[in-house]
Amino acid sequence: MSPAVPLLLSWIAAAGLALVDGRKRAVCWLAVAALAASFVLLCVLAGQTFSGGPRQTVAGGWPPGVGIVLRADALGALFALLSLGVLLAALVHELLTGAQGRLFPALVLFLATGLTGLFLTGDVFNFYVFFELTMLASYVLAAYGGGGRELRAGFVFAVVNLLGSFLFLLGVAAIYHVTGTLEMTAVAERIGGVEPSAVVLIAVFFFVAFAVKLGLFPFHFWLPAVYTSARPGVAAMLSGAVANVGSYGLLRFGAGILPAQLRLGATVLLVLGAASILYGALQAVSRRSVSEVLAYSAIGQAGYVLVALGIGGTVGFTAAVVYSVANSLNKTLLFLTVDLRGWLVGAAFAVGAFSVAGVPPSAGFFGKLALFQAGVEERSVALVALIFVGGALSFLYMFQIYQHDFWRPGEGEKPPAERGRSSSAPLRAVALAVAALVVGLGLWPEPLLAAGREAAEALEPVAR
Amino acid sequence: MNLILALAIGVLFGCGTYLLLKPDLFRIVVGIVLIANAANLALMSSGLGRGQSPIRPLGEGAVSDPLVQAMTITALVIGFAVTALLLCLAYRIYVTSHTVDLDELSHAEARYERELEREEVSV
Secondary structure, eight states: OOTHHHHHHHHHHHHHHTTSOTTSHHHHHHHHHHHHHHHHHHHHHHHHHHHHOOEEEEGGGOOTTTSOEEEEOHHHHHHHHHHHHHHHHHHHHHHHHTOOOSSHHHHHHHHHHHHHHHHHBOBHHHHHHHHHHHHHHHHHHHHTTOOHHHHHHHHHHHHHHHHHHHHHHHHHHHHHHHHSOOBHHHHHHHGGGSOHHHHHHHHHHHHHHHHHHHTOGGGOTTHHHHHHHSOHHHHHHIIIIIHHHHHHHIIIIIIIIOHHHHHHTHHHHHHHHHHHHHHHHHHHHTOOSHHHHHHHHHHHHHHHHHHHHHHOHHHHHHHHHHHHHHHHHHHHHHHHHTTOOSTTHHHHHHHHHHHHHTOSSSHHHHHHHHHHHHHHHTTOHHHHHHHHHHHHHHHHHHHHHHIIIIISOSOSSSOHHHHHSOOOHHHHHHHHHHHHHHHHHHHSOHHHHHHHHHHHHHHHHHHO | OHHHHHHHHHHHHHHHHHHHTSSBHHHHHHHHHHHHHHHHHHHHHTOSOOSBOOOSSOOSSOBOOHHHHHHHHHHHHHHHHHHHHHHHHHHHHHHHHSOOBHHHHHHHHHHHHHHHHHHHHHO
């Protein structure tokens, strides 16, 4: 199947839904149906990619090398599948809570289109276009229907990330100038023959652009305000789906296109990653509100991905992929359960919390395990110690908020009436489905690990 | 020509950064617009061939690179959409907070955080 099919489906649905009133129930469920259909198509595409190698379509029937390429390999398909799944869960959650606006369903579908396109494109400039589509939708979502606080956070979010996007655009211009092509595979082949000092600058542009997106330590300052002020469903979309752009971009552009520069900057990546882990964890320990803890935890978790990239090699990249998948599922689960109350919700939150801390059986455990493996392979005591300390700290802060939020009686920031009442059954079912997936991947991790390995190997032929 | 373009890009980017650091929402928007245009100009000047415009029928001699022009116009359209969105956001902030001054806005933010902290202590 062509990678264009799921992309076009969500794109057409988004454009159509933008014209109708999204507050009507039928329109909302139409959006869910379109997103689910696109997700199923992506599942089929991912299945084909994992069994039969990359799928490629050249837009407009041009010969390869001339037209714009859409290319689905294991890495892109895995991230697209993950992000669309997260969006689907978060959209259903938001619609069930009843908080919605005229454009909300259309915006989520535009976000899905942007993400699908970004993960499945084989063209550097097209990546920028889908990147901007994703970001525009998420700026609007972050500020959507909010009062002064949401708008302020949304404005800062937009300005900081736009600066990142334009740095990325400068990098694209530079890459076109030095290689004369925009197709990722061709760029990767030709970049070796280019003067190294020019390529280092390009690599720095790309790194800053994706680090801003991922919310790594020195570029994180916009993140807590946005995650705490956005509604839980939107926060789940931002941290579970949009943050994937950062990890995917670092993997694709760092490991896939500029591997020599990645090795050159490995020490910087390790130091920044370690700083992120410690900063995020220590800030999270000192916070009491759940969304704040989760926001700082997101900064810390991004650090692990960076450390895995810094270690490099197939082991390191596999760890980065597996960790990104586990982290995105954890964050989705936690943000979706934040405001819920009732039977089994506490259990679902605990699953997420333990998964962040890396306690088996959960997806997070295998993320941490892959990182440990990479650290041991690297023969670095400091790295293994860092991962262990980071894990211990995350156990501390996750358990703290779990106890603070779910074990305390009646009073709290919310009025008692709201706190004691249990949420509606379908809402809890969505959260429990995500929790079941997290535990399921912990009990039967083979597919996740195999997919991670395949995704990491998909990067190698591009690099060669 | 290269030097002029490089200087123009540098000046645009510098002015954009300067405006971005101003405590006024609309100056920040203008700063982003300038940086966007610095990036567009960089995209335009990254072209590989120089010559007559790439429109049929072609005359004699070299043709300029059409790809950078296609990319730049795409980037311009995206920049336009982004500017519109930022202006909307800034206007909404003005409507809800009655100010476009970042210092006053961050005071409001600090007040909000203090309230949160007070609630926390009383709990």
